Amino acid sequence: MIEDRERKTGKEIVMILIKAIVYLFLVYLYINKPIVYSEYPVIGKLAGALMIFLGPSLLVSMIRLTIIYWYIRKHKFKSNIKDNFILGINRIVSILDVVFLGLAVLSLSEVQLEDLVFSVSIVAAAVALTFKDYVTNMINGLIIMFSDRLSLGDHIKMGEHEGKILDITLINMILQNEDSDMVIIPNSVVFSSVIINQSKQNIKKLSIEFDMSLKNGYTPEYLENYLNKVISNYSANVMERGLTVKTIAINKDAAVFKAMVLLRHYDKLKEREIRRAINTALIRLSATLKEEEAGG
Numbered sequence: 001m002i003e004d005r006e007r008k009t010g011k012e013i014v015m016i017l018i019k020a021i022v023y024l025f026l027v028y029l030y031i032n033k034p035i036v037y038s039e040y041p042v043i044g045k046l047a048g049a050l051m052i053f054l055g056p057s058l059l060v061s062m063i064r065l066t067i068i069y070w071y072i073r074k075h076k077f078k079s080n081i082k083d084n085f086i087l088g089i090n091r092i093v094s095i096l097d098v099v100f101l102g103l104a105v106l107s108l109s110e111v112q113l114e115d116l117v118f119s120v121s122i123v124a125a126a127v128a129l130t131f132k133d134y135v136t137n138m139i140n141g142l143i144i145m146f147s148d149r150l151s152l153g154d155h156i157k158m159g160e161h162e163g164k165i166l167d168i169t170l171i172n173m174i175l176q177n178e179d180s181d182m183v184i185i186p187n188s189v190v191f192s193s194v195i196i197n198q199s200k201q202n203i204k205k206l207s208i209e210f211d212m213s214l215k216n217g218y219t220p221e222y223l224e225n226y227l228n229k230v231i232s233n234y235s236a237n238v239m240e241r242g243l244t245v246k247t248i249a250i251n252k253d254a255a256v257f258k259a260m261v262l263l264r265h266y267d268k269l270k271e272r273e274i275r276r277a278i279n280t281a282l283i284r285l286s287a288t289l290k291e292e293e294a295g296g
Helices: 009-032 035-039 041-075 084-106 113-130 132-146 187-191 220-230 268-295
Strands: 155-158 161-168 172-176 182-186 195-197 204-213 238-250 254-263
Touching (some): 009 041, 084 132, 132 172, 132 187, 161 182, 204 268, 220 238, 220 268
Antiparallel strands (some): 155 161, 238 254
């Protein structure tokens, strides 16, 4: 199950307050140097490492909450809005928290600052080379999150995959297709693919490709008239004169056609009904022709 991404501002403020209280308490202990620090140096080191983590983390959390609050007020969104910009900010904050935690752990060692910086640089370079694809996915994921071309909830078509965007992580994008299956696509694939965002259009396109034997002699005009009668019961969902039939290719024994239907709005259930009605009509048309040929 996909984790609920809705923001809970009250809990976020409480967590910031808890961080602030703990950090201020540690600062107080650092200034006054309690006896326990002298008797147990390990406790002092742990407290210092916790300060190294909590200080930057607290500052970043406050900046994050301020930016999100400003963004919501500027665009007049609801407080629980699911948005790419907010998602991207949250991902960056998570990455920074991991960095701060790593610095806090490294501060527990006896290594000098210069050696520490050099070691971290070597490790970072090695990690970047070893997990190059992972890093590329993360960068592509952040670019997608901050882009206004794709948003959570959009219905997109990408290659053979089509569905609703449920989530965008630092590694992949999660789609829900028409069969309610979860399709997980790496961000690097998403970033380099041609994507049709049907939610950004005022209308939704439904297309069906099919073959017809050349012996039948059917023209695109005849098929248009035939299929228009089939979808006449869906006039509330289909644009006026919204069905067209085009010839895609003419092979030795058959012609390949594409029926395209322009829908007034996205409705998965109605789209499925219309697609089924067209497919059923084409199957019956082919079956009728075969019976006539057999009878002749």
